Every structure is written in C-alpha cells, then in structure tokens.
Amino acid sequence: MDFDQLKTFLEVSKQKSFSKAAVKLLVTQPSISAQISSLEKVIGVRLFERGGGKVTLTAAGRVFEPFAEDCITRLNHISMTIADLERSPRGSLLISANDSTALYVLPTFFAAFKKRYPRVSLNIMRAERSKTIESVLNREADFGVVSLPVTDQRLHVELIHEDRWVLVVPPEHPLVGCTNVTLKQVAQHSLLVPKQGQRREHLDQLFTQKKLSPKIGMELDSYELLKRLIIAGMGIGFLPRINVLSESRAGLVHIVPSEEIVIPRNLAIISRHDRSLTRAGQAFYTVTTRLVHPSAITERTTTSS
Known part of the structure; x- marks a missing residue:
C-alpha cells in the first residue's frame, strides 16, 4: 500500500x-x-x-x-x-567561545539572530581559544569565535568584531591622568596578567622587546576576575576595551591611553571548510558576518551544474 x-x-x-x-x-x-x-x-x-x-x-x-x-x-x-x-531554519546550534567573548560580544549577535529566527536554539560552549578551535575541527561545535590570527587551513575564518586591548587601572592609581603611558611606566606597577594564552604571550613579547621586567602581581585564568581585582585596587592590567566600557563610564576603573602599546583584539567566526552547514547554520553565519558561507555557494554551484 x-x-x-x-x-x-x-x-x-x-x-x-x-x-x-x-x-x-x-x-x-x-x-x-x-x-x-x-x-x-x-x-x-x-x-x-x-x-x-x-x-x-x-x-x-x-x-x-x-x-x-x-x-x-x-x-x-x-x-x-x-x-x-x-x-524557516529550525534546530539548534552550538557556538564555542571564551568567557569574555561569551559575555560581551556574542549577546548582541544572539539577540539579532533570535529576533529573526526564534525557532533555532542557540547554545554556548565556554572554552579557551585552543579548545574552541579543536572543537570546531572535531565537529563538536558548529562555530567558534576566537581572536585572530587563525592559520589552520582547514578552517574558514571571517572577521566579525574589531576591538583592542587597553590598559585598565583603579580610579585613584598614579597613572590616571597620563595622556600617553609607556611600557616602561607600566613595568613599574603591580601587573595582573593572564596565566597563559595568546595575550599573555603577546604581553611577554612586548616587555622582552623593550628589555623590561614587569612586576607580575598575579597570574589569572579569568579576565572577569582580573577586572574585579583591578576595581579592588589590587593592580593594573590589560583587558579588551568592550569588557570595561560600563565600568569605565561608572568610574570604577580608568582606561589609560598609550600610543606605544598597541594590542589589537579582533574576533573571527570560524567553521570547517568541508562542513556543509544546516539552514540554521547558514542563517547564523549571515547574521554575524552579513555574508553567505562558502559552503552554500559551493552547494548551489554543484546543484546547478
């Protein structure tokens, strides 16, 4: 029958x-x-x-x-x-990112996406950069959002957020009021730094190039904790500008300008080149990048031929 x-x-x-x-x-x-x-x-x-x-x-x-x-x-x-x-896309998507990105960058993208595609469930997997890249390569996560550069040829990489790292100090700190702080000045104060990772390596290189030995006050594995300790007057540190905008406006911290210390923090969405995205995945990629994912273009070309 x-x-x-x-x-x-x-x-x-x-x-x-x-x-x-x-x-x-x-x-x-x-x-x-x-x-x-x-x-x-x-x-x-x-x-x-x-x-x-x-x-x-x-x-x-x-x-x-x-x-x-x-x-x-x-x-x-x-x-x-x-x-x-x-x-209309449905289903669920898993996006991997570190705590800082999950807290301060992704919510804007998530809100815009859910407004257009309410039937797609979005889930965040919090992981540090190397784990995020690994999760995308292993197909455990649909997308990752990580800092540039990303050199793995298996990944498609597209810039979605431009930011920079800024020097953050407590409101009563001696560096408040400086119009162009130098790395040598920074080295004279208790510095709170990431315990490991790309940014820690970048900071170490900056001090090494200037032949300076910073006073490391604490090594931390959380940017949010690092910010809280700066607010408490425990030291100074470098953080993504977006992470401290509200605290700066509230007078809880002060952002000190520097022409010498330039640390870009540009974020990209990453996905596997060889992974065909679902309609939900295509939609999320387009919302975050305003572009069409290459897998969709390849699929249309293959279908038409």
Whole structure:
C-alpha cells in the first residue's frame, strides 16, 4: 500500500467513476484499475462495487475511506511542515567561545539572530581559544569565535568584531591622568596578567622587546576576575576595551591611553571548510558576518551544474 493508491481510492470514491478519476489524476483508466486492484489485494477485500456503469463503495470501502483520508491529511501535514522547515531554519546550534567573548560580544549577535529566527536554539560552549578551535575541527561545535590570527587551513575564518586591548587601572592609581603611558611606566606597577594564552604571550613579547621586567602581581585564568581585582585596587592590567566600557563610564576603573602599546583584539567566526552547514547554520553565519558561507555557494554551484 502506498500514498498514490490511497489518493486514487479517494478520487474514485469522490467521482464514483474510474474514468473520471483518471481524468482528474492525469493518468490512464487502466492505471487507475491497476492501483485499485493492488490496494484491494493488500487490504484483502473488495473496496468498490463495479456494475451497471456505476462505481460505489462496498461496506469495507466505507469503513476504509476515513482511514485513507486521515493518512492523506497526515501526509499533507508532513509535507507542509518539511516545506516550512526549508523556508524557516529550525534546530539548534552550538557556538564555542571564551568567557569574555561569551559575555560581551556574542549577546548582541544572539539577540539579532533570535529576533529573526526564534525557532533555532542557540547554545554556548565556554572554552579557551585552543579548545574552541579543536572543537570546531572535531565537529563538536558548529562555530567558534576566537581572536585572530587563525592559520589552520582547514578552517574558514571571517572577521566579525574589531576591538583592542587597553590598559585598565583603579580610579585613584598614579597613572590616571597620563595622556600617553609607556611600557616602561607600566613595568613599574603591580601587573595582573593572564596565566597563559595568546595575550599573555603577546604581553611577554612586548616587555622582552623593550628589555623590561614587569612586576607580575598575579597570574589569572579569568579576565572577569582580573577586572574585579583591578576595581579592588589590587593592580593594573590589560583587558579588551568592550569588557570595561560600563565600568569605565561608572568610574570604577580608568582606561589609560598609550600610543606605544598597541594590542589589537579582533574576533573571527570560524567553521570547517568541508562542513556543509544546516539552514540554521547558514542563517547564523549571515547574521554575524552579513555574508553567505562558502559552503552554500559551493552547494548551489554543484546543484546547478
């Protein structure tokens, strides 16, 4: 039994004629007869009485008719649901990023995406940079958001957020009021630094190039904790500008300008080159980058050819 047989059965019942049903369904009358005969063999009973130029339902046919109608209704519902899925993304996405990015950068993108695609569930996996890259490569996360540069050729990389690291000090600190602080001045004060990672390596290189030995007050594995300790007067440190904007406006910390210390902090969304994105994934990529992901372009080219 298949859906075509059920549609044929219902059309014959409606038209009360094999020939009229054939016209409606754009098939030949022998094809109609063959489908009904096949259906009756499956059911094990005759569904129509044929004779005197009339086609009427048997008692079994009348019992069978509502079940056939229900099956076709369900088929139509399934077809509509799938078509709707094609038009409007659904499902879930997992995005990996570190705490700082998850707290201060992703919420804006998430809000814009959910406004347009409320049926897609967004989930954040908090992980440091190397783990985020690993998760995307292992297909554990759909996307990652990490700081540039990213050199792995297996990844597609697109800039989505431009920022910079700034020197942050407590409100009463001696460096407040400086218009152009130098690295040598920074080295004279207790410095709170990341315990490890790309930014720690960058800072170490800056001091090494200037042949300076900074006074490391504490090594921390959380930028949020580093910020809280600066507010508490425990030292000074470098943080992404977006992380301290609200505290700076509230007077809890002070951002000290420096022409000598330039540390960019540009963030990119990363995904595997060879991974075909779902419609939800394509939509998220477009919202964050305002571009179409290369996998979608490749898929369209392949399909058209």
